[in-house]
Amino acid sequence: MKKDLYKVLGVSRSAGKREIQRAYMKLARCHHPDVNPGDPRAAARFRDIQEAHRVLSHPKYRALYDRKGEIAGEDQGEGRGAEKQSRSSDSRGWENIVRDIFHGDAGGEAETGSSRGEDIHQVLEITFEESFRDCRKEAFYQRESSCKMCRGRRFAAGSEVRPCPGCSGSGLVQVQRGPYTVKKICHHCAGSGEAGSRPCPGCAGKGSLLVTERKTLRIPAGSDSGTRVVVSGAGQPGKRGGRRGDLVVTLRVQPHPYLERRGYNLYGSVVVAVAEAALGATVPVPALEKKVSLRMPAGTQGGQEFRLPGKGVPQPGGAKRGDLYVTIKVLIPEARDPKARSLFRELEKLFPENPRIRT
Numbered sequence: 001m002k003k004d005l006y007k008v009l010g011v012s013r014s015a016g017k018r019e020i021q022r023a024y025m026k027l028a029r030c031h032h033p034d035v036n037p038g039d040p041r042a043a044a045r046f047r048d049i050q051e052a053h054r055v056l057s058h059p060k061y062r063a064l065y066d067r068k069g070e071i072a073g074e075d076q077g078e079g080r081g082a083e084k085q086s087r088s089s090d091s092r093g094w095e096n097i098v099r100d101i102f103h104g105d106a107g108g109e110a111e112t113g114s115s116r117g118e119d120i121h122q123v124l125e126i127t128f129e130e131s132f133r134d135c136r137k138e139a140f141y142q143r144e145s146s147c148k149m150c151r152g153r154r155f156a157a158g159s160e161v162r163p164c165p166g167c168s169g170s171g172l173v174q175v176q177r178g179p180y181t182v183k184k185i186c187h188h189c190a191g192s193g194e195a196g197s198r199p200c201p202g203c204a205g206k207g208s209l210l211v212t213e214r215k216t217l218r219i220p221a222g223s224d225s226g227t228r229v230v231v232s233g234a235g236q237p238g239k240r241g242g243r244r245g246d247l248v249v250t251l252r253v254q255p256h257p258y259l260e261r262r263g264y265n266l267y268g269s270v271v272v273a274v275a276e277a278a279l280g281a282t283v284p285v286p287a288l289e290k291k292v293s294l295r296m297p298a299g300t301q302g303g304q305e306f307r308l309p310g311k312g313v314p315q316p317g318g319a320k321r322g323d324l325y326v327t328i329k330v331l332i333p334e335a336r337d338p339k340a341r342s343l344f345r346e347l348e349k350l351f352p353e354n355p356r357i358r359t
């Protein structure tokens with residue numbers, strides 16, 4: 001029976017990269033052979049965990065596995081006979097894994113080195129009309145910024161500088177992670193190893209401040225709800241020289257009162273009178289432009305759909321546009337007064353055929 005890599009990690013098939021990473025780190029910590037010496041089942045389970053992680057954290061391998069159930073990657077093609085060989089390469093791999101898990105290279109949570117700043121996520125509403133043309137929108141958000149007064153050092157100018165009491169001046173502290181002792185950046189001094197006698201008055205000793213940023217976003221024509229606009233380097237600052245994160249803005253397009261969008265096509269309806277449908281007429285229809293009209297032929301039926309080519313949503317680049325589909329709704333008058341009733345009777349005589357046997 002084929003093993004389910006998602007089950008191995010205990011995640012759902014829709015799990016994101018982070019969730020997979022987290023599940024892997026957690027499992028790898030308890031099933032690591034060094035934590036369970038002499039337990040062959042733990043070793044086997046650890047190999048499964050590694051394999052599941054290797055495949056599912058690689059977009060190409062994951063897609064292949066989702067589609068065909070194929071397990072691609074390093075060990076591919078060696079078949080069952082590869083067991084021994086992969087075991088020896090695993091033991092080398094284990095060292096790397098230990099380094100990854102406990103020193104954070106794999107988790108993106110580098111504990112002693114530099115790390116990239118976090119992304120800032122925002123949702124921005126735009127109107128239906130704005131989504132069809134190139135437009136500019138302002139995004140306001142808050143991010144951390146190094147305190148200018150102390151330049152991130154946390155203490156006031158002229159204060160007496162001494163080694164940080166949290167880390168004895170090394171900038172690093174040791175923490176216990178299961179059976180391992182790992183080094184982490186000291187949070188008292190942010191790794192500088194220094195402490196001052198008086199905290200910086202500008203940031204109350206935090207080293208950073210929240211600042212409000214304003215960024216002008218370029219929203220491309222044809223954007224839809226869920227479209228993401230990324231301003232790279234506009235996110236949180238990185239740690240210890242790491243680069244800044246990004247600002248990731250997810251667009252939400254407000255609904256239109258009369259039109260619905262599907263892909264690059266628009267769908268709407270128009271109400272017409274019985275006489276207009278029967279005799280044919282030119283009627284204005286809801287569209288992106290103010291004046292779009294539809295020429296209905298005589299004998300147009302209720303529910304009939306007309307296509308107006310090129311009246312839909314502009315496609316990126318602006319050269320092509322989708323189509324507008326208009327469904328006809330015929331308004332039937334109530335015909336309460338005697339004159340109207342007799343006229344409908346007349347019509348009935350003129351068109352005696354049974355509408356239900358019409359082809």
Ligand SMILES: [Zn+2]
Nearest residue numbers: 147150200203
């Ligand atoms: Zn400061």
Ligand SMILES: [Zn+2]
Nearest residue numbers: 164167186189
């Ligand atoms: Zn310290």
